[in-house]
Every structure is written in structure tokens, then in C-alpha cells.
Amino acid sequence: MKIAVSSEDLNLEAQVAQRFGISPYLIIVDPETMEFEAVPNPGAAGQRAASMQTVVLAISKEVDAVLTGYLSPTAMKYLTNSGIEVITGVKDTVSEAVAQYRNQIHPATVLRMVKPESTGAILIHTFKNTGKRFANLLPIFIGVVLLVGLFNACISKEFLSSIFSDNALLDTLIGTGFGSILTSNPINSYVIGGQLLEQGVSLFAVTAIISAWVTIGLVQLPAEMAALGKKFALIRNALSFALCMIISILTVVIYHVFVTA
Secondary structure, X not given: OOEEEEEOOOOOOOEEOOEOOOOOEEEEEOOOOOOEEEEEOOOOOOOOOHHHHHHHHHHHOOOOEEEOOEOXXXXXXXXXXXXXXXXXXXXXXXXXXXXXXXXXXXXXXXXXXXXXXXXXXXXXHHHHHHHHHHHHHHHHHHHHHHHHHHXXXXXXXXXXXXXXXXXXXXXXXXXXXXXXXXXXXXXXXXXXXXXXXXXXXXXXXXHHHHHHHOOOOHHHHHHHHHHHOHHHHHHHHHHHHHXXXXXXXXXXXXXXXXXXX
């Protein structure tokens, strides 16, 4: 038997992470021997579909149960549909949570005895968690800075003019295509969008890129098919592509109506 526990650190004495999708690690534990494997969570940076990436990770590790503080109803649905028991409301260390589960004392259904903590200990714990979150976000900030420099150095106005023609429908189609292929933190889409506007690319194209970037993401299609099923994933992406185009055009039209009013 294997249990996956969302964790703030790499060992059994770490606190159980309260958000399954963005927990820094999943610790896979054998409850009988307490042997464990600490696996970095691909969704820890908080990017789009973070919880689905964590779901795929748990399923790929063939765990029998997941212990965590909280996870979304959608993530819970796909875990339980895969035969994985989900226990939420866990607030102990990883080893304590596993021991409770092993003894069939589920943290979600019993009152946990709260250990008194001093104000200083609470502050230290808060600062440590904040520091870890900042460390997870730091690569994103560095990536944004590098992305701006790379964009300005490598992509010319003439190159963009050869792709985008100021035709509303065509620009929206091309923008949706680019946005659906790319995938990263949503912050990067705003950076690219701002740079494109400065280079004279139409608002239709930029809006479509941002909409598709945070909605589709074909790079993650294999993981989505593994978690949600091939048919559902393909239909969702196709509908999202069409809806991104419609929403982008409506957004720009409404914006121009208000600006010119």
C-alpha cells in the first residue's frame, strides 16, 4: 500500500501542505514500513492546471490514498474515480498523518487535539512558509525579466508584421493558435501581450493569445488526457479554441465601444 501526502518539505517531519495542487512536494509513504519517497510537485509554482498536474503525479505513482489539507472538487473527483481514497482536513506532520490513517483515524472526521503554540513559534512558521512561497515564485520573476529581454532582442516589428495583418478575424485565429501552443505561468502571457502591443500588433491578436494561453495549452494535452480521458480532453480543447476566438473578438469590440463612447 502507498499513501501520497502533500508536504511542505522533503521529510516525514514536515508539515502537511494545505493546498494539494501547489504543495511543494508529494511524499509517497509505505504506512507499514514508513519508507518514503519525496517527489517534487510539478504544480508547485501555481501555474495553470496545477492541481491536474498533481493529480496525474499521484495517479502515476499508483497510490491508494491521498492525505492533504484541501483540494478542489474536480481534483477529488478524478482521484476517487481512479480508485484513490482522498482524506482532507489534515493539519499534522506527514508521519503523524500517516499514523492516523494507518490506525483508521481520519483527520477529516475527528477533532484534532491542537497543540498550544507561542506567538513567536506561529510567526516563525508563517515567515518560513512565506519564504518558501517566495522561493517558488522567484524563478517566475526571473523568467519574466529574461523573456522581455529575449523578446526585444530577437523579434522585430517587420517579423511580426509578416505574421499579423491587421485583419481582425485572421489575427484572432493566429493569436489563438499561438496562445494554445504556448503554456507557462499566466504572468508571462501579459508580458508577451504588452510587448506585442508595443510592436504594433492588433489588440485582437493579443487578446486571443492571452485568452488561449490561460485556457488551452496543447503542451499539457497528454497529461490532461491521462487525468480526464482522451475524448473529454480533445473536446474541451476544441471548444476552448472556438470560444477563445469568440470571446476575444467580443472583448475587443466591447472595449472599443466604451473607449469611443
